[in-house]
Amino acid sequence: MTSFDDRKDAYENKFAHDAELQFKADARCNKMLGEWAAALLGKTGAEATDYIRTVVTADFEEAGHEDVYRKLAGDLDGKADETTIRAKMAECMAEARRQVLAES
Template sequence: MTTFDNREKSFEHGFAIGSELAFKARARRNQMIGLWAGEKLGMDAAAADAYASELVALDLKPEADDVVFERIAEDFAKAGVAQSHHQIRRNMMQMQIEAERQVRESV
């Protein structure tokens, strides 16, 4: 193998690991935002955990961030929870940062 082949395999391996870590971070973020939203919706711990798991499953769809956001925004509107779209997005971003930190530390 040439040096170029080794570099190519190294970059491919790094990309695969980065993609896996990004997926894990999004799943963790969705779990965290689901628990937060469940609390705001007045759910007990078991219901909030089930709600969070539903949000994690939504991540398998295209444009998952928008799907998760829209689900939370709709559920808040139905329940009369006073959270602006900006507040929901801000919490999602903050939880994404925290989730990425947690995933990096677990590796």
């Protein structure tokens, strides 16, 4: 192989690795958000677990995090405003990235 091919393969591998880490961080962030929202809604046990799953799967509706925001905003109407939800989303994403990077 040429050095160009080696560099191309290295970039492709790095891209795949970074995408995998981002996916893991997104899923972990959504799980944390689901736990937070479940607590605000007074859900516990199996009910909380089911709710957390709905928050995680809400992220598959479209690219980006707006689908998760809409889910949380609709569910937490009157319990948390937009600023609170978005701040919690940012906080959870920072923590999720920290955890995923620490594990890799």
